[in-house]
Amino acid sequence: MNRSRCSLTAITGLVILAILGPAASAPAQTPVATSPITIGVLAPSTGPFATYARDIIDGARLYSDEAGGQLGRRRLELVVEDYQTRPDVALTKIRKLVERDRAQAIVGLVLSAAALAVKDYVNTQKVPLLISGFAVAETLTLQPNPYVFRLTYSPCMTAAPIGQWTYRHLKARRAAIIASDSVGPLELMMAWARAFEEAGGKVVQEIYPPLGTADMAPWVAKLRHDVDVIGVQTVGADGVRFVKQFQEYGLKGKIPLVDASVGVSEISLLPTAGEAAVGVYNSQPYQYTVDTPRNRKFVQAFRSKFGRDPGSPAAFTYAAMAAIDQAVNTTGGNIEDSARFLEALRKTDLEAPPGSGALRSIPERRHRHPHQPDRQGGRPDRPRRDRDDPRRGPVPRHGPRRILEEAPPHHPQRLLRQVSKESSPSERARSLSRKARSRMNRGSFAG
Numbered sequence: 001m002n003r004s005r006c007s008l009t010a011i012t013g014l015v016i017l018a019i020l021g022p023a024a025s026a027p028a029q030t031p032v033a034t035s036p037i038t039i040g041v042l043a044p045s046t047g048p049f050a051t052y053a054r055d056i057i058d059g060a061r062l063y064s065d066e067a068g069g070q071l072g073r074r075r076l077e078l079v080v081e082d083y084q085t086r087p088d089v090a091l092t093k094i095r096k097l098v099e100r101d102r103a104q105a106i107v108g109l110v111l112s113a114a115a116l117a118v119k120d121y122v123n124t125q126k127v128p129l130l131i132s133g134f135a136v137a138e139t140l141t142l143q144p145n146p147y148v149f150r151l152t153y154s155p156c157m158t159a160a161p162i163g164q165w166t167y168r169h170l171k172a173r174r175a176a177i178i179a180s181d182s183v184g185p186l187e188l189m190m191a192w193a194r195a196f197e198e199a200g201g202k203v204v205q206e207i208y209p210p211l212g213t214a215d216m217a218p219w220v221a222k223l224r225h226d227v228d229v230i231g232v233q234t235v236g237a238d239g240v241r242f243v244k245q246f247q248e249y250g251l252k253g254k255i256p257l258v259d260a261s262v263g264v265s266e267i268s269l270l271p272t273a274g275e276a277a278v279g280v281y282n283s284q285p286y287q288y289t290v291d292t293p294r295n296r297k298f299v300q301a302f303r304s305k306f307g308r309d310p311g312s313p314a315a316f317t318y319a320a321m322a323a324i325d326q327a328v329n330t331t332g333g334n335i336e337d338s339a340r341f342l343e344a345l346r347k348t349d350l351e352a353p354p355g356s357g358a359l360r361s362i363p364e365r366r367h368r369h370p371h372q373p374d375r376q377g378g379r380p381d382r383p384r385r386d387r388d389d390p391r392r393g394p395v396p397r398h399g400p401r402r403i404l405e406e407a408p409p410h411h412p413q414r415l416l417r418q419v420s421k422e423s424s425p426s427e428r429a430r431s432l433s434r435k436a437r438s439r440m441n442r443g444s445f446a447g
Helices: 050-066 087-100 112-125 155-169 183-199 217-222 237-248 270-277 293-306 312-330 338-346 427-442
Strands: 037-043 074-082 105-108 129-131 148-150 174-179 202-207 229-233 257-259 281-283 349-352 355-358
Touching: 037 050, 037 087, 037 312, 050 074, 050 105, 050 293, 050 312, 074 087, 087 105, 087 112, 105 312, 112 129, 112 148, 112 183, 129 312, 155 183, 155 229, 155 281, 174 183, 183 202, 183 229, 217 237, 237 257, 237 270, 293 312, 312 338, 312 349
Parallel strands: 037 074, 037 105, 105 129, 129 148, 174 202, 174 229, 229 257, 257 281
Antiparallel strands: 349 355
């Protein structure tokens, strides 16, 4: 699948008229660039995120097919690389994409640690990276990363609202938390725990199984039964194993499970999780049930082509491809001019399945809908809106953003590092945040 060119950045051909140099006797001529545009797709097809990788690749393929295999009027070639859910492999693969395959932009990535591993390289090479899997780490936004964009979300956008919602609506007061020992899941779980404790609850137990744990039974057995709720962020295949073994231990229906984000309840996992996932509450960055004309069209096309419902990585990768396409057209097809292409990406404004808006800001309203999967084919219910405005208190009021060159003081990416002036979080929440930072500084996370 090395050169299958059908993953995350579908084969969309662009014919670009680029001004590449002055003619001998004329001021400036515009020779036609006929070479294909190459988009690299980084997808973790090996490991616990394989279902997310499939969505990334298929989202890119769908956009390519709909665009006739072109970006603008130049042929698009997609080069798919499997980084095996490993940061070191991600860096090796992205170097291959840029230096050997001459990729002009990269899409994909699920693992936060992988995004952190490659960000300096893409900034140095001036090749835009559009994160369209998950890679939610707040730390991505705390320093200049001009060539890194994130179309997904950060922990405070999904986990913090449902942390407050858990306290207010489930009336939970004592919680246990369990999360994959990896940068992204840990940050999501910390954001959930912090918001839950700021609302008045208390986290009494923390469990962190390694990412890629083959047997979750020993970890499920450690969970306390004297709690009102269990906050969960076991991700990918680990999440499927967790909910199934949670059910096998007879705990389903006795203690509510609240997914801090798309961990055990991501749409691509539900067919495998089956009945075990029914009843899990979560907060989603995207739902295929979003009732807009653009999303309905996308979902119908995705179902027709692939025979399943799209998850978040598919929708965000499709949007990433649309953003690249729009930026290429804005530059007159001259994607080789990295400065102009970057500026065009920053000004992208498009109508995409997750919502409409600029590339650096997707409307937050898609990020605050707690819901439970129902029993109809494992599909989730229409999201249920929180009548109590979850934006009160420390919850940020703006949606997912491009990786900012400077994160302003009020930016949500400072959630784990800066306490909102309107809130006075408990010392327990502070210690959870310190633990997250300490683990990241030690490099003890796989993702």
